[in-house]
Amino acid sequence: MRLGHFHALRPVCPACRLAGAPVPLSLVCIEDEQDEIVRAGVLGCEGCGARHPILDGLPILVPDLAQFLTDNLFYLTMRRDLKPGVAALLAEATGPGGGLDAIRQHVSSYGWDHWADHDPAESGPEPIKPGQVVRVLAKLLDGLPTEPEEGPILDLGCGAGRTVAELTERTGRLVLGIDMSVPLARVAQDALVGGHVAYDRRRGGLRFERRAFAVPTNALADVWIADAIALPFADETFALATALNLLDCVRDPKAALAEIGRVLSPGGACALATPFDWSGAATPFANWLGGRGGEEGDSAALLDAFLSDGPQAAGALRLSRPADETEWQIRLHDRSAMHYVTRLSWSAKTERSLSS
Structure with missing residues (x-):
């Protein structure tokens, strides 16, 4: 995930937005960053407490994260x-x-x-x-x-x-x-x-x-x-x-x-x-x-x-x-x-x- 895109687009929590409250996501932690590109980290929502992983440079921003991870565990790992x-x-x-x-x-x-x-x-x-x-x-x-x-x-x-x-x-x-x-x-x-x-x-x-x-x-x-x-x-x-x-x-x-x-x-x-x-x-x-x-x-x-x-x-x-x-x-x-x-x-x- 490019930090420039994150700051310019200001993504919101997908679950909170569906509930009518578009809470901005924040970078909770960065575990691997190179040249303004986050390869691994966590995005968080202060509204509902949800956490979204950044895996291989890809932030996973879906409302039902648990279901997505269950359905895609083979592809992710x-x-x-x-x-x-x-x-x-x-x-x-x-x-x-x-x-x-x-x-x-x-x-x-x-x-x-x-x-x-x-x-x-x-x-x-x-x-x-x-x-x-x-x-x-x-x-x-x-x-x-x-x-x-x-x-x-x-x-x-x-x-x-x-x-x-x-x-x-x-x-x-x-x-x-x-x-x-x-x-x-x-x-x-x-x-x-x-x-x-x-x-x-x-x-x-x-x-x-x-x-x-x-x-x-x-x-x-x-x-x-x-x-x-x-x-x-x-x-x-x-x-x-x-x-x-x-x-x-x-x-x-x-x-x-x-x-x-x-x-x-x-x-x-x-x-x-x-x-x-x-x-x-x-x-x-x-x-x-x-x-x-x-x-x-x-x-x-x-x-x-x-x-x-x-x-x-x-x-x-x-x-x-x-x-x-x-x-x-x-x-x-x-x-x-x-x-x-x-x-x-x-x-x-x-x-x-x-x-x-």
């Missing part, structure tokens, strides 16, 4: 120094679809797309080229109707972190990425703060190869672990929010939209991209935006309704220009990729939305 041969043996022993295999596949797909264009060993035929996320983000930023107000930027569901880096390069502003995936947040933190990327790139089946290379760092970029539907920030903290492939990965998309609107300053902008690839494992069926039979099947129409005046409005965001679509591809292995058509949506926290 797994070794990161396994040699390729040992990692392969463990993956084979636990089998396809096991915890280690699932992590490696997930990190392979997103680590490759976010950072493989910096990998000097990347060569040979591929079904797609890395950097899909960069190209989609560029379309979102180019499509903003107006320049966002002055202020920091929040990148929700930042994954392996490339969008955070691109946002700092494009805007020159302080940018914070948040994600709930511990493995991906670690890749992002290593890249943005440490200047290196290391991941196992999937070739096919259980066959992976280790990739490690340097990437540029940026003092304006940082990554924290936080929940998009319970953001640990006071109202009106950010000028711009971006979210790529987020809405169909949270348990309550409508609540996420309301939270984004809450933390944006008046006139703040929001740029979204989502393929509406609904999964019951990520989002309970009752909270899907569309994806059902009959009139409730059109996800795009329901998202537009959530971002418009009316009884279905999800908080303070209102559409600021017509939506668009673009292709999005995710690499699975040497011979396979997922191909999506993702919806691009732009909205703003307008005076009208504040009064409605």
